[in-house]
Amino acid sequence: MKKYFFFIALIILFAVNSYAATIDDVVVEGNRRVPTNTILKYTVNPGDEFSLADIDNSIKNLFSADIITDVKVDMRLSDDRLILAYVVKEKPYVNRVIFNGNVELKTSVLNEILVPMTGQVIDSRKVETNLKIVEDKYHDEKFYSVDITAEIEDRGNNSVDVVYLINEGVEAKITQINVVGNNHFKRKEILKEIETSEKGFWSFFTGSGKLKKTELAVDMEKIKAMYLREGYAKIQVGEPRIELSEDKKKIVLTIVIEEGLRFKVAEVEFEGYKSVEADALRETTKLKTGDWFNVEEFQDDVKRVTAKFTDIGYAYANVNPVTILNDESQTVSVKYQIEENQLVYINRINIRGNTKSRDRVIRREFDLTEGDLYSSSLITASKNHLEFTDYFGEVRLSETPVASDKVDLDVDVTDKMTGMFSIGAGYSTVDAVTGMVSLTQKNLFGMGYQTTLKAEFSEKKADYTFSITNPWLFDRPYSLGFDLFKTDRSYYEYDKESMGAAVSLGHQLIKRKLYANYRLRYEVIDINDIDEDAAKIVWEQEGESTTISLTPTLRWTTLNHPQNPTAGNKAVVYSKIAGGIFGGDNDFVKIGLSYTHYIPLFWKFVFMGNFEGGQVEAYGGKDVPVAERYRLGGMYSVRGYDYGDVSPLDEDGDRLGGVKYDQMNLEVIFPVVESAQLMGVFFIDAAQSLTSNEQFLSGDVYKSYGAGFRWYSPVGPLRLEYGVPVDDPNGEDPSGKWEFSIGGMF
Known part of the structure; x- marks a missing residue:
């Protein structure tokens, strides 16, 4: 009894008198999952002077931390030591999240979008947030009449289940989009600009008619940007109105636009600069006096003016644009206030x-x-x-x-790995099953040396090549390369064996764009195993001969990527001069050119056009070697045809190869799965191989069309394409042909 009397007296003493006692220890009781150290962050500390106000604040802090549902503080005396005990009742933990009533959306889909709760202290804010997330997901999937409620079910052991009860309702789609307040743009122009669309006949396949709120917000910004580009500097696009029909199946969407006034550029001024001529700055900007005030172009002009100074050493140049709108004259005065700052x-x-x-x-x-x-x-x-x-x-x-x-x-x-191990395969009536193995290293020893070891083989072909090139000789913009090669090939009418070597030297003419290369090549060729019905010219070239040639080449490139360009162009012009002062048995001159251009189209579609042609002519009373004639067909010329199909015929109907050719390849390339770098392609090919008596772009043109896939896969580039010839060179019904190649990195 004396003990309790002392305890009560002590409390009164602490509360009423100015006597200050010291807290000797603080303990936590009742917690099972929340760590004691976590709770102690919010309590008073041992060594503090006893204060009811401090204890009261600590209790408030604990409740604010949202980790308990109840707490009381006991004061205890033990061996003249004052101990405060915080007796807590923890918030329950979420055992699991359950969905009831979901049919159209799988539980796994809904779980993926939730803010995590399982295994955590229950948080009413998270419960409500997740309810809204699930509701928005249903709205995105066209279920606008969905009704969702959340219930908390006790599972004992201080844990609960969060149960979302879902009444999905019926599916709804946009059946009508109204545009109000538009005068400058027609309704169809506005609808063409945005992703949100009305339900169409093929909506089950295209997804038209779907209303996504995040997408809708982006669409409103697109509409605003349309007007800003046309001079409507005060354009307002309101929050779109969404109206559901009584049966909840149809949505009427209304977009409200306030166009405002349309402004032209009054004058463009520059001030604060001294290192650039005024005329140069005027040429830099695209917006001129009298133009409609295009806000996007204006923002780009700010960047262009800034770049004019950062490009000449003023790294910290600052351009502050000032615009003054005059509603009465409907004009905008533009002034660029320039701070050059210091040369850097x-x-x-x-x-x-x-x-x-x-x-x-x-x-x-x-x-x-x-x-x-x-x-x-x-x-x-x-x-x-x-x-x-x-x-x-x-x-x-x-x-x-x-x-x-x-x-x-x-x-x-x-x-990154710059070595490539490539394996390719194909089939043709010429070579039957063909295989290819290639080892390529673009950065040998980390010094930028480019090396290739390649073998192509089939029942009728065996090609072996080794090459090495240093693109920066002595770290100067000169290249030096060496090649060794051996080729054995069986054509329709004969076999050809060749082996030799080549050395090449290159340099830049216009930095990074125009390159010149000179290649000296020595080759020994043997034509043998000739069929009796082979062309006369083949019989005339039976046996072994030597070709020594020099090939000067000019190459121009502005492509924006070495492997997957989307813009820019590439052009190549070359001349191969054999015999004469170089010696050897074959005397001829061969010239050729090619031009390739990439043009970005709408969305991420890219157009590629390739045009090329060439001609070879012998001199000294000799014929053009069979190996130098143009025999086209296959993946890299006219897809859908076999190699050699595109060739003129002699008087006996045998393919002898042309001495002229022209070729066109048109492609539309587009992403199929952009994140996986899977691309699709549609193509049209056309080519000719001509005799000396025929003119370019005259005679038979071999055409094909088709489609395919290109994938820069984890194991290397894969190309799979199906070409359909328009006319069969053998006079039979044309049929399509698959070709593919695949490679791997190391």
């Missing part, structure tokens, strides 16, 4: 992350060096050059200021 120089180029590629292989791709004046365009171009080498999986370039007038360029790269 490149201090160091720091290269990091390269475990294989040598530093110099990276440095030589830069168009500026340490000590040079800062240039934003050259820095961007240098990054593009590094990516174009295809040596790296990732290239990141950042800038670190080291002084008021100096910056370091930090180049972070990740080496």
Whole structure:
């Protein structure tokens, strides 16, 4: 009894008097899942002076932490020590989340989109958030009459199940889209711009009529951008109205637009600059006086003006655009306030992350060096050059200021596998089953050497090639390459065996764009095993002969990617001169050219057009060698035909190969699964192989069409294409032909 009397007296003493006692210890009781240390973060601490106000605040903090449902604080005395005990009742943990009533959407789909709750302390905010997430998912799937409620079911052992009761209702689709307030653009122009669409006949296949709120918000911004490009600087696109029919199956969507006034550009002024001529700045901007005020073009003009200064060393140039709208005259005055700031120089180029590629292989791709004046365009171009080498999986370039007038360029790269092991296969009436094995390394020893070891073989063919090229001889923009080759091939009427070697030297004429190459080739050719009904010209070339040739080539390229370009062009012009001063048995001149252009189309579709042609002519009273004649057909010329099908015939009806050819390949390339780099392609091919008496683009044209897939897969590039010839060269009914190749990286 004395003990309890003392305890009560102590409480009164603490509460009423100014006497200050010290808390000797703090303990937690009743918790089973929440760690004691977690709860102690919110309690008073041992050593603190006893204060009812502090204890009250600690209780409030515990409730605010949302980890308990109840708490009381006991004061205890033990051996003259004051102990505070926080006796808590924990919030229950979520045992599992259950969906009842879902039919159209699988439980696995719904679980994927939830904010995680299982195994955590129940949180009413998460329960409500997940209810809204599930509801939005149903709305995206056209179930706008869905009704969802959440219930908490006790499972004992301080755990609960969160149960979502779902009444899916009926499926609804957009049957009508109204546009209100539009005068400048017609309704069909606006609907063409956005993804949201009315239900069509093929909606079950195309997905038309589906209403997704996130997509709808993006569509409203697209409509706004349409008007901003046309000078409507004050355009307003309201929140679209969504109306459900009584049966909840039809949606009427109403888009409300307030166009406002349309503005033209009054004048364009520049101020605060001194290092660039005014005329140069005016040429830089696209918006001119009298143009409709295109907001997107205006934003791009700000970037272009800024780049005009960052490109000449003013790395920290700042362009502040000021626009003044005059409603009365419906004009916009544009002023660019320019702060050039200080000239900046490149201090160091720091290269990091390269475990294989040598530093110099990276440095030589830069168009500026340490000590040079800062240039934003050259820095961007240098990054593009590094990516174009295809040596790296990732290239990141950042800038670190080291002084008021100096910056370091930090180049972070990740080496990737640049070796490729390729296996290809095909079938034709000429070669039957054909196989190909190739080992290629684009960055040998990390020095940028390009090497290839290749073998093609079939019942009628065996080709072996080894080549090595240094694209930067002595780290200068010169290339040096060597080739060794041996080829055995059985054609319709004869067999050809050849072996030899070649050396090539190249250099840049216009940096990064125009290249010249000179190739000296020595080849020994043996024509044998000739069929009795072979063309006369083949019999005349029976036996062994030597060809020594020089081939100068000009190559132009502006492609934006070495493997999968989407823009730019490539052109090649060459001349092969054999015999004469070079010696050998064969005397001829061969010329050719090709041009390839990539054009981005709508969405991510890309058009590719390839046009090429060539001609070979003998001199010194000799015939054009059979091996130099044009025999076309196959994956890389006219798909759907076998190699050699596209060829002129002699008087006996035998294919002898042309001395002229022209070829066209048109393709539309598009992503099928973009994340997996799976591309689709539609193509049309056409080509001719002509005699010396025929003119280009005259005579028979062999055409084909088809489609296929290209996949830059984890094991390497895969190409699968099906070509259908329009006319069969043998006079039979044309039939299609598959061709494919696949490779792997190492």
